[in-house]
Amino acid sequence: MLDLKRQYRALHKELLDAVGHVLETQQFILGEPVAAFERAVCAQLGVGYALGCSSGTDALWLALAAAGIAPGQAVITTPFSFFASVSCILRAGATAILADIDPSTFNLSPRAVEAVLDGAQGGAVGAVLPVHLYGQCADWEAFSRIGKERGLKLIEDAAQAWGAEWQGTKAGALGDAAAFSFYPTKNLSAAGDAGMVTTQSEEIAERGRMLRQHGMRRRYYHDEVGWNTRMDGFQGAILEVKLKHIEGWNEARRAVAERYDALFAAAGLADAGPYPAHGLVLPHEVAGSRHVWHQYVIRTARRDALREFLTSRKIGSEVYYPVPLHLQEALKGLGYGEGSFPEAERAAGEVLALPIFPELREDEQEIVVGAIAEFLS
Numbered sequence: 001m002l003d004l005k006r007q008y009r010a011l012h013k014e015l016l017d018a019v020g021h022v023l024e025t026q027q028f029i030l031g032e033p034v035a036a037f038e039r040a041v042c043a044q045l046g047v048g049y050a051l052g053c054s055s056g057t058d059a060l061w062l063a064l065a066a067a068g069i070a071p072g073q074a075v076i077t078t079p080f081s082f083f084a085s086v087s088c089i090l091r092a093g094a095t096a097i098l099a100d101i102d103p104s105t106f107n108l109s110p111r112a113v114e115a116v117l118d119g120a121q122g123g124a125v126g127a128v129l130p131v132h133l134y135g136q137c138a139d140w141e142a143f144s145r146i147g148k149e150r151g152l153k154l155i156e157d158a159a160q161a162w163g164a165e166w167q168g169t170k171a172g173a174l175g176d177a178a179a180f181s182f183y184p185t186k187n188l189s190a191a192g193d194a195g196m197v198t199t200q201s202e203e204i205a206e207r208g209r210m211l212r213q214h215g216m217r218r219r220y221y222h223d224e225v226g227w228n229t230r231m232d233g234f235q236g237a238i239l240e241v242k243l244k245h246i247e248g249w250n251e252a253r254r255a256v257a258e259r260y261d262a263l264f265a266a267a268g269l270a271d272a273g274p275y276p277a278h279g280l281v282l283p284h285e286v287a288g289s290r291h292v293w294h295q296y297v298i299r300t301a302r303r304d305a306l307r308e309f310l311t312s313r314k315i316g317s318e319v320y321y322p323v324p325l326h327l328q329e330a331l332k333g334l335g336y337g338e339g340s341f342p343e344a345e346r347a348a349g350e351v352l353a354l355p356i357f358p359e360l361r362e363d364e365q366e367i368v369v370g371a372i373a374e375f376l377s
């Protein structure tokens, strides 16, 4: 599914030098290694401020808290994402409200969000938290209109979308604040847990820096109850090295996705339409957006049997995500049940992520597509 060692082999000298420099300077928490990475991020994404955090989950919580989301408010997000997209809202003390997805992109549906806003719970909503799932931006034209019209904060869950763009603007620069994850499997990855908040707002950045260090503006004087969500110096140094390569890696991912499209087309499996006769739906890039293919996700009603077949051929695949968030045991308290979000439920039963990473070879892709064609025939 993913071979991280191929990337490491190409970079190991640069990475060891960076790690060695942190050991020489003994700047293990925040400090210059993280500050240098934050400055480089601002330049690359076109944002005013970047705050290194200890994980993507912490970054999501920090983005919400710094943007002023607090108990008494509600935040709308998607039921089809990683658990943290909802748990961060609860950690911020707010109420999580879910809305269904657009089945053609798997991203939060703006129409479903507007239906919530027009309903009984609409008045309590302070923010919308769209997720740029699989590396493709949520429909930001619609969300920025909704945010403006209704006076709502927009918080991007950009954990899977480093380098993705909407109409030329980078993910991370679209909303009031955004959160990234540098979990080792992400497009831009640390050597452990790490994350980041980005924002164009000086006020959110200043509040975020305070909350990231236990609510301190002055050492040992605590203005608010924050948390410890600081990035390690080692992670900052490693990420600064990798940041110089991410554009090339994302281009390589795009080439891998194009190759999948071409191989499926050559196998006669690339018909358009939501339910083609052969039963396989391929992913696509929305016009005007730049997909960075964190995942290449196909869908088929025969997903589980296909996955078993691929496993029997020693071909990696993964299901992101098998259980939508409203049906998770831990989130029963949200008050939803089976049938609440039909598109998310259907997607959870049909999606299958295929191997995709910058160093994936064409001959390996041919094996994957060949096996899928054999299964479907």
Ligand SMILES: Cc1ncc(COP(=O)(O)O)c(C=O)c1O
Binding pocket: 055, 056, 057, 058, 060, 081, 082, 084, 085, 131, 157, 159, 160, 180, 181, 182, 183, 193, 194, 195
């Ligand atoms: C969509 C999404 N949100 C949030 C997170 C949380 O990030 P982390 O694992 O770095 O805490 C992840 C990554 O796992 C994710 O994929």
